[in-house]
Amino acid sequence: MKIAIASGKGGTGKTTLSTNLATFMAESANVVLTDLDVEEPNSGLFVQGELLHSEPKNKMIPHWEKENCSLCGNCQKVCNFNAILKMGDSIMVFPELCHGCYACCELCPTESLPMQPKQMGELKHFRAGDLDFVESRLMISEEQAVPLIKQTIDYVDANFPADTFKIFDAPPGTSCPVIEATKDADLVLLITEPTPFGLHDLKLAVETVRQLGKPFGVVLNRHGIGDDKVPAYCAAEGIPLVACIPNSRKIAETYAAGQLLYRDIPEVKAAVETVAAFIRDHNGGESS
Amino acid sequence: MKEIVVISGKGGTGKTSLTAAFAVLAGSDIVVADCDVDAADMHLLVEPDFAHQEAFFSGQLAVIDQSMCSACGECAAVCRFDAIPIINGQYIVDEISCEGCGYCARVCPVEAITNIEQNVGNWFRSEIRTGTTMVHAGLKIGADNSGKLVAKVKNEAKAVAEKEGKEIILVDGSPGVGCPVVSSLSGASYTVLVTEPTVSGLHDLKRVHQLVKMFGIDCGCIINKSDLNADVLAELRAFLAKEGIAHLAEIPYNEQFTAAVTNGKTIVEWDEEAAGLVRDCWREIQTHVGLPT
Known part of the structure; x- marks a missing residue:
């Protein structure tokens, strides 16, 4: 079962929710936590483990071979992303603009633009106690998170059976990286805070998961600060408000130090237990 | 400035x-x-007063004209984004997965595919x-x-x-x-x-x-x-x-x-x-x- 936390x-x-929930659920089930916030991956700061495997992650980009090139300019014409430019008697490739569609390569009459791998990031797979943990990080200056997110999900799919609880820590926002991270999920948990910013962005996130047609629930963090508009919105929209994590300076300080919360803070443990039960309900009540 | x-x-x-x-x-x-x-x-x-609003268009989306499509599958074969699944015998563009590269339209033998500019959002100038x-x-x-x-x-x-x-x-x-x-x-x-x-x-x-x-x-x-x-x-x-x-x-x-x-x-x-x-x-x-x- 795939659960995206967005x-x-x-x-x-x-x-906070991803790492505490995954570690807690791993006490009694097979769980893999995957950090898909590849631009700024943070889960690994909270679940350190033994490194089992690492691999470079590449995207495929065209490489110009001038020997047979007739300089017809078809490559430039077929590229919708302006990633190829014919300049005088040479062809320039701009890797950061390339989306890897292969059109230039496969439509080249002289086969002068073979695709070659270019590293965009690195995937690491750790074992932290009972928990498997996978993270990918995008290299600085690489702009496109989506291909790396896709390959990371492929790795998890290939290495863990379907009955594993696969928890995905998604990137923030509502644009293409979030869609990539949530579109295969069986259940989405949206976490927010009780402020006008939190509510406004929650509404956008709700619109996103509704468009994807995913079952979802809301977890309210920093409960007790701000106002009551998030619970009111959830009630009016018929969205399950699954659990609340209280606002507390102690929680903020424990998080600041890079520590998990649920073992020391009973309110967090209660929230995590409730969320785990919600997940199991959506899994047909089975244990995994 | x-x-x-x-x-x-x-x-x-x-x-x-x-x-x-x-x-x-x-x-x-x-x-x-x-x-x-x-x-x-x-x-x-x-x-902000949202006094001035304009739609912003950027990037493309493939659209298949089903009345022209011969269902040969060339488009799906070249798509690197798995964006053209076959559903009930028809090739349908998955709008979320389509990157707008236009490759499919270039290889379609019956020219059933066009690319349309996408409205990706709005921008505003406000006081x-x-x-x-x-x-x-x-x-x-x-x-x-x-x-x-x-x-x-x-x-x-x-x-x-x-x-x-x-x-x-x-x-x-x-x-x-x-x-x-x-x-x-x-x-x-x-x-x-x-x-x-x-x-x-x-x-x-x-x-x-x-x-x-x-x-x-x-x-x-x-x-x-x-x-x-x-x-x-x-x-x-x-x-x-x-x-x-x-x-x-x-x-x-x-x-x-x-x-x-x-x-x-x-x-x-x-x-x-x-x-x-x-x-x-x-x-x-x-x-x-x-x-x-």
């Missing part, structure tokens, strides 16, 4:  | 709250640009309650090309600043290190990094700073919620010193920031103690940018 607004507690 | 871009790497560090507070302090001296187009929140604090102009935008759900919308917002803000003779453009950037952030940073005169002394805050600051360094942009850092963890705070200070990043301010953890937002106010209009720190910080930024304070 939020419109950044900094509302995706990583 | 100076372009000050506020970014954070990590979300939730107080980037938008602080940017809105700076906007209130600067009043009509500046033009504001909200480049966090993916989850834009600044408008909630500064009451805000500080009496100045803000350019902002809303990206459509799941849309691609947020970097291009960011570039559009920045260009429009620049045009306003030129027209109105404003010296400063204040930009609220987006989280992360990917395309919208790269787009926010291009052309910036000065970057304000907002972080917090948490392990995530430090980690994300280091990554986003690498990006700022690659651009060669001068930068300074605000450590928000500075008293959350003394050890991480010490590490942050050491990192700033080592990298030669100006240490602009330390603002202690203060739940009045949340109270201000909940009441639709910026912190400088809400809590005198925090307001003093934010005012000093804005003055510091102006000095670094080379503007009279």
Whole structure:
């Protein structure tokens, strides 16, 4: 079963929920936690383990071979992303603009643009106690997170059986990286905070998961600060408000130090247990 | 003209709250640009009037005319994004997966595929309650090309600043290190990094700073919620010193920031103690940018 933990607004507690929930559920089930916030992956700061495997992640980009090139300019014409430019008697490739569609390569009459791998990031697979943990990080200056997110999900699919609880820590926002991280999920948990920013971005996130047609629930973090508009919105929209994590300076300080919360803070443990039960209900009540 | 871009790497560090507070302090001296187009929140604090609105088109989407389609499957075979599944015998474009590369249309033997420009969002030019102009935008759900919308917002803000003779453009950037952030940073005169002394805050600051360094942009850092963890705070200070990043301010953890937002106010209009720190910080930024304070 795949569970994506997402939020419109950044900094509302995706990583907190992901790491605590995954570690807790791993006490009694097979769980893999995957950090798909490849631009700024943070889960690994909270679940350190033994490195089992690492691999470079590449995207395929065209490489110009001038020997047979007739300089017909078809490559430039077929590229919708302006990633290829014919300049005088040479062809320039701009890798950061390339989406890897292969059109230039396969439509080249002289086969002068073979695709070659270019590293965009690195995937690491750790074992932390009972928990498997996978993270990918995008290299700085690489702009496109989506291909790396896709390959990371492929790795998890290939290496863990379907009956594993696969928890995905998604990137923030509502644009293409979030869609990539949530579109295969069986259940989405949206975490937010009780402020106008939190509510506004929650509404965007709800619109996103509704468009994807995913079952979802909301977890409210920093409960007790701000106002009551998030619970009111959830009630009016018929969205399950699954659990609340209280606002507390102690929680903020424990998070700041890179520690998990649920073993020391009973309110967090209660919230995590409730979320785990919600997940199991959506899994037909089975144990895994 | 100076372009000050506020970014954070990590979300939730107080980037938008602080940017809105700076906007209130600067009043009509500046033009504001909200480049966090993916989850834009600044408008909630500064009451834009949405006076001017335009749709923004960028990127393409393949559309198959089923009346012409011979169902040969060539399009699906060349698509690297698995965006043309066959459903009940018909090849259908999955709008979410389509990257708009146009390869399918080029190989379709019966020319049944066309590419249409996508409306990925809207941008706005507004007057805000500080009496100045803000350019902002809303990206459509799941849309691609947020970097291009960011570039559009920045260009429009620049045009306003030129027209109105404003010296400063204040930009609220987006989280992360990917395309919208790269787009926010291009052309910036000065970057304000907002972080917090948490392990995530430090980690994300280091990554986003690498990006700022690659651009060669001068930068300074605000450590928000500075008293959350003394050890991480010490590490942050050491990192700033080592990298030669100006240490602009330390603002202690203060739940009045949340109270201000909940009441639709910026912190400088809400809590005198925090307001003093934010005012000093804005003055510091102006000095670094080379503007009279």
